Amino acid sequence: MNVSIIGTGYVGLTTGACLAFLGHKVTCIDADERKVKALQAGKIPFYEPHLPELVAGARHNLSFTTEYAQSIPTSQVIFIAVGTPPGQNGAPDLKYLEAAARGIGEYLSGDFVVVVNKSTVPIGSGNWVESIVRDAYEKRTSKKANGVFAVASNPEFLREGSAIFDSLYPDRVVVGSDNQRTAEVLYSLYRPLLEQTFIAPSYLPRPDRMGAVPLISADLASAELIKYAANAFLALKISYINEIGQLAEKVGADITQVAKGIGLDARIGTRFLQAGIGWGGSCFGKDTAALVATAGEYGLDAGIVKAAREMNRRQRERVVDKLLDELKILKGRTICLLGLAFKPDTDDLREAPALDIARKLIERGARVKAHDPVAMSRFLQEYPDLDVTLCASAEEAAQDCDAVVLVTEWQQYRELDWESIKNSMRGQVLLDGRNLLDRARLAKAGFRYLSLAG
Numbered sequence: 526m527n528v529s530i531i532g533t534g535y536v537g538l539t540t541g542a543c544l545a546f547l548g549h550k551v552t553c554i555d556a557d558e559r560k561v562k563a564l565q566a567g568k569i570p571f572y573e574p575h576l577p578e579l580v581a582g583a584r585h586n587l588s589f590t591t592e593y594a595q596s597i598p599t600s601q602v603i604f605i606a607v608g609t610p611p612g613q614n615g616a617p618d619l620k621y622l623e624a625a626a627r628g629i630g631e632y633l634s635g636d637f638v639v640v641v642n643k644s645t646v647p648i649g650s651g652n653w654v655e656s657i658v659r660d661a662y663e664k665r666t667s668k669k670a671n672g673v674f675a676v677a678s679n680p681e682f683l684r685e686g687s688a689i690f691d692s693l694y695p696d697r698v699v700v701g702s703d704n705q706r707t708a709e710v711l712y713s714l715y716r717p718l719l720e721q722t723f724i725a726p727s728y729l730p731r732p733d734r735m736g737a738v739p740l741i742s743a744d745l746a747s748a749e750l751i752k753y754a755a756n757a758f759l760a761l762k763i764s765y766i767n768e769i770g771q772l773a774e775k776v777g778a779d780i781t782q783v784a785k786g787i788g789l790d791a792r793i794g795t796r797f798l799q800a801g802i803g804w805g806g807s808c809f810g811k812d813t814a815a816l817v818a819t820a821g822e823y824g825l826d827a828g829i830v831k832a833a834r835e836m837n838r839r840q841r842e843r844v845v846d847k848l849l850d851e852l853k854i855l856k857g858r859t860i861c862l863l864g865l866a867f868k869p870d871t872d873d874l875r876e877a878p879a880l881d882i883a884r885k886l887i888e889r890g891a892r893v894k895a896h897d898p899v900a901m902s903r904f905l906q907e908y909p910d911l912d913v914t915l916c917a918s919a920e921e922a923a924q925d926c927d928a929v930v931l932v933t934e935w936q937q938y939r940e941l942d943w944e945s946i947k948n949s950m951r952g953q954v955l956l957d958g959r960n961l962l963d964r965a966r967l968a969k970a971g972f973r974y975l976s977l978a979g
């Protein structure tokens with residue numbers, strides 16, 4: 526099939542590369558000329574494991590352009606995967622979505638095409654996108670748009686850092702549409718993925734017990750709500766375990782054991798029960814805010830989701846409170862942050878806890894040094910005014926510090942020579958914000974080991 530993808534961010538580029546890998550002819554469209562030039566030259570604009578290999582391997586099926594005219598008229602499926610950054614009052618800003626929908630309407634040829642919303646949009650946006658595409662098409666052609674296109678919602682569930690794995694081996698594919706023909710087109714598009722008939726790439730073998738992928742075929746509004754309900758639920762799980770973590774600290778329980786003990790109940794599940802600083806990233810904060818905003822529009826309170834957000838905010842404050850408790854005075858102290866990215870295996874800094882923590886420490890007069898294995902150049906580009914000294918290694922960042930805070934659970938931090946790090950520090954406080962490290966070993970090395978749960 527001929528496919529266009531508008532937007533070459535995490536979602537768009539990953540989707541495009543996967544569909545090209547599955548054998549479709551994919552054109553990725555982005556308004557940013559520099560980005561498109563870089564992609565044409567084989568450069569990936571962000572860090573995502575295996576994406577460069579996937580793009581290189583699917584090159585013969587993949588092209589990049591800034592021009593809608595190049596592929597929209599000949600596409601059977603058009604994905605909208607533009608950013609929907611947080612706007613005012615928790616509702617996402619939809620200006621890029623609107624521009625993409627208008628662009629599509631201006632170039633549709635008249636043969637039936639499915640326009641798929643992959644951006645996370647407020648519930649009801651499918652109909653709104655449809656009206657924009659329709660208006661643009663009818664204005665240009667002076668013909669009715671009936672039968673020319675249909676809008677579908679196909680939310681993504683990929684996690685940054687494992688985006689390719691999640692795209693090739695999803696738990697389910699959700700397709701929302703109010704039109705039977707649309708569901709059939711998308712079934713054909715995803716068939717190799719649903720039936721798992723493609724040859725797995727050598728760098729990402731198919732998981733052992735992987736069977737056919739369930740397809741959830743729903744109406745538009747349900748598909749849109751599935752996305753928000755899924756992300757909010759995962760966010761709730763994390764805030765819940767962090768709430769239990771606070772209690773564990775008081776009663777002297779070990780939160781990691783508690784999480785395992787409840788998670789092995791299949792009704793609960795072990796994933797997203799890792800206690801610590803809490804969530805960051807482009808989705809959970811934005812999607813929970815949007816869910817609360819939408820509920821508010823209908824006179825509902827969404828109190829559970831609000832509480833999860835509040836718990837997540839407080840976890841960041843607790844980092845500073847704990848340091849204050851230990852060090853008594855933060856003015857003039859030097860604090861080392863290990864990890865800047867919102868989670869390991871990505872250089873994404875959106876809503877990263879490290880940013881908030883650094884700001885709060887600086888406000889209290891502390892100096893902040895930091896290290897991250899991949900996110901430092903992005904940090905320099907995006908936060909030139911945040912007064913953090915970046916260091917080439919974790920060891921250098923910790924040197925002469927009063928305390929070290931492990932903010933992002935990069936695996937390499939587990940293997941550091943913590944004994945020699947301790948000897949190079951001025952103080953002995955180590956706050957393990959992700960419960961990653963071996964408490965006994967660190968205590969033996971002379972650290973005063975702290976976590977957010979005991």
Ligand code: UDX
Binds near residue numbers: 683763802804809
């Ligand atoms: C998330 C969803 O998982 C994905 O389905 C959706 O489409 C986009 O949002 P992502 O933001 O890339 O993906 O990362 P994810 O792995 O879900 O982690 C989100 C945040 O939660 C991270 O900051 C992570 O550190 C934190 N987290 C995750 C925890 O604090 N504890 C956990 O147990 C799991």
